[in-house]
Amino acid sequence: xxxxxxxxxxxxxxxxxxxxxxxxxxxxxxxxxxxxxxxxxxxxxxxxxxxxxxxxxxxxxxxxxxxxxxxxxxxxxxxxxxxxxxxxxxxxxxxxxxxxxxxxxxxxxxxxxxxxxxxxxxxxxxxxxxxxxxxxxxxxxxxxxxxxxxxxxxxxxxxxxxxxxxxxxxxxxxxxxxxxxxxxxxxxxxxxxxxxxxxxxxxxxxxxxxxxxxxxxxxxxxxxxxxxxxxxxxxxxxxxxxxxxx
Amino acid sequence: xxxxxxxxxxxxxxxxxxxxxxxxxxxxxxxxxxxxxxxxxxxxxxxxxxxxxxxxxxxxxxxxxxxxxxxxxxxxxxxxxxxxxxxxxxxxxxxxxxxxxxxxxxxxxxxxxxxxxxxxxxxxxxxxxxxxxxxxxxxxxxxxxxxxxxxxxxxxxxxxxxxxxxxxxxxxxxxxxxxxxxxxxxxxxxxxxxxxxxxxxxxxxxxxxxxxxxxxxxxxxxxxxxxxxxxxxxxxxxxxxxxxxxxxxxxxxxxxxxxxxxxxxxxxxxxxxxxxxxxxxxxxxxxxxxxxxxxxxxxxxxxxxxxxxxxxxxxxxxxxxxxxxxxxxxxxxxxxxxxxxxxxxxxxxxxxxxxxxxxxxxxxxxxxxxxxxxxxxxxxxxxxxxxxxx
Numbered sequence: 001x002x003x004x005x006x007x008x009x010x011x012x013x014x015x016x017x018x019x020x021x022x023x024x025x026x027x028x029x030x031x032x033x034x035x036x037x038x039x040x041x042x043x044x045x046x047x048x049x050x051x052x053x054x055x056x057x058x059x060x061x062x063x064x065x066x067x068x069x070x071x072x073x074x075x076x077x078x079x080x081x082x083x084x085x086x087x088x089x090x091x092x093x094x095x096x097x098x099x100x101x102x103x104x105x106x107x108x109x110x111x112x113x114x115x116x117x118x119x120x121x122x123x124x125x126x127x128x129x130x131x132x133x134x135x136x137x138x139x140x141x142x143x144x145x146x147x148x149x150x151x152x153x154x155x156x157x158x159x160x161x162x163x164x165x166x167x168x169x170x171x172x173x174x175x176x177x178x179x180x181x182x183x184x185x186x187x188x189x190x191x192x193x194x195x196x197x198x199x200x201x202x203x204x205x206x207x208x209x210x211x212x213x214x215x216x217x218x219x220x221x222x223x224x225x226x227x228x229x230x231x232x233x234x235x236x237x238x239x240x241x242x243x244x245x246x
Numbered sequence: 247x248x249x250x251x252x253x254x255x256x257x258x259x260x261x262x263x264x265x266x267x268x269x270x271x272x273x274x275x276x277x278x279x280x281x282x283x284x285x286x287x288x289x290x291x292x293x294x295x296x297x298x299x300x301x302x303x304x305x306x307x308x309x310x311x312x313x314x315x316x317x318x319x320x321x322x323x324x325x326x327x328x329x330x331x332x333x334x335x336x337x338x339x340x341x342x343x344x345x346x347x348x349x350x351x352x353x354x355x356x357x358x359x360x361x362x363x364x365x366x367x368x369x370x371x372x373x374x375x376x377x378x379x380x381x382x383x384x385x386x387x388x389x390x391x392x393x394x395x396x397x398x399x400x401x402x403x404x405x406x407x408x409x410x411x412x413x414x415x416x417x418x419x420x421x422x423x424x425x426x427x428x429x430x431x432x433x434x435x436x437x438x439x440x441x442x443x444x445x446x447x448x449x450x451x452x453x454x455x456x457x458x459x460x461x462x463x464x465x466x467x468x469x470x471x472x473x474x475x476x477x478x479x480x481x482x483x484x485x486x487x488x489x490x491x492x493x494x495x496x497x498x499x500x501x502x503x504x505x506x507x508x509x510x511x512x513x514x515x516x517x518x519x520x521x522x523x524x525x526x527x528x529x530x531x532x533x534x535x536x537x538x539x540x541x542x543x544x545x546x547x548x549x550x551x552x553x554x555x556x557x558x559x560x561x562x563x564x565x566x567x568x569x570x571x572x573x574x575x576x577x578x579x580x581x582x583x584x585x586x587x588x589x590x591x592x593x594x595x596x597x598x599x600x601x602x603x604x605x606x607x608x609x610x611x612x613x614x615x616x617x618x619x620x621x622x623x624x625x626x627x628x629x630x631x632x633x634x635x636x
Binding site: 051053074075076077079080084085087091093094095096100103104105110111112115116118119120160164 | 484487488489491492494495498499501502504505506507508509510512513516
């Protein structure tokens with residue numbers, strides 16, 4: 001499997017604190033991967049680097065067949081290249097309707113003038129309907145998204161991510177604050193999505209990761225501690241020490 | 247499910263209707279129509295108020311919708327006024343000079359005519375030479391183009407530098423204040439070529455037009471009403487579609503919009519420049535009615551007033567900006583015009599000319615604290631009550 005995203009030797013220091021040290025790993029096309037690690041392991045910083053929010057001190061982040069260097073691109077260009085991100089806290093545009101939120105995310109020209117003259121086509125409306133169906137919000141399209149429940153907001157955000165048609169989705173703690181039923185729905189959704197694109201889930205809930213049933217990367221103090229199946233990494237004595245030793 | 251743009255925004259029709267009724271009412275009651283209920287100077291005040299409403303709409307677009315608290319949009323308003331003022335002054339002085347030289351024994355050379363105009367205009371600042379920026383002052387089309395181009399270009403360059411460096415929030419507000427202050431201070435200098443603190447005057451006299459001010463004031467009222475109507479529809483259209491969604495998204499969560507793949511800087515620059523141009527057009531209509539423009543007009547405080555109007559009227563809705571600008575500026579004219587009787591308290595007499603600012607400041611604080619949606623928020627209460635009744 002060829003690598004879709006290749007992170008090699010990145011390091012970041014915030015005010016003398018090394019958040020990421022010499023981190024390297026690869027994610028393949030259509031791969032589902034979970035990244036786990038205790039607080040402060042560098043999970044969120046890793047996502048910030050890949051999406052262009054934070055610039056690392058050294059290292060390379062290469063993307064796709066052309067091996068484009070993501071570190072030289074701005075956030076909006078990285079997103080257009082096919083890298084989507086879901087935040088830990090659900091971030092949807094609360095005073096706009098579910099439909100407007102999805103329309104905004106839909107993969108269409110992103111320029112100011114293109115948007116000024118944009119009017120949703122039949123195909124776009126149909127696609128919004130499909131997406132809403134997929135994330136279970138079909139009957140909520142005209143609602144203001146600020147009125148949705150916490151779990152519904154999470155799904156709306158996943159729906160917006162899908163609307164972008166990314167090749168790689170970075171999903172930060174998707175199950176946080178969800179009820180058991182909502183968690184199961186989310187697990188199914190993510191496993192399904194990974195059939196057609198790469199999905200990276202950052203999570204520290206082991207039970208949730210077990211249900212995803214995928215390859216796991218354990219981060220600790222800003223670098224990879226172990227990698228493999230969940231059973232494999234949970235038997236690793238170093239992982240046990242990091243998770244249980246303190 | 248899909249409706250036309252007007253049908254989705256019923257407030258547009260209501261607004262246009264109100265504007266048309268207002269304009270017709272003022273016209274029929276004016277001196278020019280022989281009614282004389284409304285004095286010519288008050289027609290001018292109303293015409294100017296319409297221009298202030300237009301610049302308030304621009305402010306609402308940039309602040310209320312896109313979340314950029316620009317405290318410098320009056321600079322663009324003033325520049326628009328200066329650009330049209332240059333032509334008005336030049337063309338009118340040219341006619342006066344031509345008349346006075348008409349009876350000269352030897353016909354004057356073109357250079358002599360230009361020199362005479364220069365002496366007339368720049369005598370007050372001890373000069374008679376035209377600075378290079380007056381290059382196109384003889385041409386109305388050129389100066390009209392400059393009304394749009396000069397403020398537009400300033401906004402484009404300023405915005406590009408500020409947004410590219412990701413200056414946001416209060417820092418951007420301070421930067422825009424600095425811009426308008428710097429421009430004002432520069433124009434105060436005689437060397438700026440725009441007559442320093444004298445500014446441009448006599449702008450109410452249209453060159454080559456012999457009609458009385460009764461009529462001129464009406465023309466400008468109509469022109470201002472037309473500009474406000476068009477500006478309102480244009481802005482409503484801009485914020486109605488996906489573009490509107492994106493800029494409101496930028497206001498609420500800039501980083502999220504970026505991760506959706508939109509170039510936030512490009513959108514901000516577009517809105518900043520677009521609203522600067524609207525402000526400039528409003529200024530170009532305002533100052534011929536005011537008759538004079540000087541650098542004091544674009545002092546930092548003017549742009550702050552603009553923000554206060556929009557806040558009191560209600561941000562994020564265009565009619566809110568119009569209500570705020572019209573109400574506050576008219577009430578301000580009333581209070582500062584000395585028409586309000588002083589309030590004797592026995593130990594102290596409240597003179598409203600001085601105390602009006604305190605009243606304005608107080609209402610701004612009260613609106614911000616207790617009615618963040620401003621006067622426009624009252625319409626929400628009304629429509630909600632109707633929903634409950636049904």
